[in-house]
Amino acid sequence: MREHEDAFQQKGAKLVAIGLGDVGYARQFREDSKIDFPLLIDDKREAYKAMGLGSANLLHLFRKDNAAARKRAKAAGHRQVKLGKDPFQLGGSFVFAPGNKDLFVHVSETFGDNADPKQLLKAVQGSSPGASLPSVSA
Amino acid sequence: MADTYSSKLAGITLTDPDGKPVRLGSLWAAGPAVIVFLRHYG
Numbered sequence: 001m002r003e004h005e006d007a008f009q010q011k012g013a014k015l016v017a018i019g020l021g022d023v024g025y026a027r028q029f030r031e032d033s034k035i036d037f038p039l040l041i042d043d044k045r046e047a048y049k050a051m052g053l054g055s056a057n058l059l060h061l062f063r064k065d066n067a068a069a070r071k072r073a074k075a076a077g078h079r080q081v082k083l084g085k086d087p088f089q090l091g092g093s094f095v096f097a098p099g100n101k102d103l104f105v106h107v108s109e110t111f112g113d114n115a116d117p118k119q120l121l122k123a124v125q126g127s128s129p130g131a132s133l134p135s136v137s138a
Numbered sequence: 139m140a141d142t143y144s145s146k147l148a149g150i151t152l153t154d155p156d157g158k159p160v161r162l163g164s165l166w167a168a169g170p171a172v173i174v175f176l177r178h179y180g
Binding site for chain 1: 140143146147150152154163165168169171177
C-alpha cells in the first residue's frame, strides 16, 4: 500500500493503517517497513470489532484464493516476517469522506483478500465535488 | 443518518506508536481518508 501513498495524497486523501499488537511491535513494524503514513494501534480490537472484521481458520489455508494471494505476494517481493498477535485476524480497506460517508468498503473474507489499490484510488477520485460516487463493494 | 461503517468508527480513539491519541473521525472530517486494517504487522 505504501507504493500508492503519493497517489492518494495527490488526490487529497490521507492514508492511515490500523493494526493489532502492542506499541513495541508497531514501532518495530514502522521502522522495518519504513512507512511514512500514520499507523494506529488497536490492541483491544475495538475498531476491528466495530467494522465487523472477522477471523479466518486453518481451513482457509487450503483455499485456492489464498494460495493465489500468497503467490501474488511472493511475486511482488512481500514476505511475512511475524505472525502477529492474532494470525487469523482478517483485515479490510475503507474510503471514508466528511459527513461519515462510506465511499468504498472491502471486508476481507480470507487471507490475502485485499482491496485493489486502484479501486481505492478510484473511490478517492470520486469524492471530489461534482463527481459521481463509485459503487460500494462489500 | 444511516449507520455507516464510518459512523461506527468515528467516535473511537486509538493511539499511534508514540502514544498520541487520534480520534478516528478526525481523519476524514476535512477530506477523504483511506483506512486500511492490517491483518498483521510485518
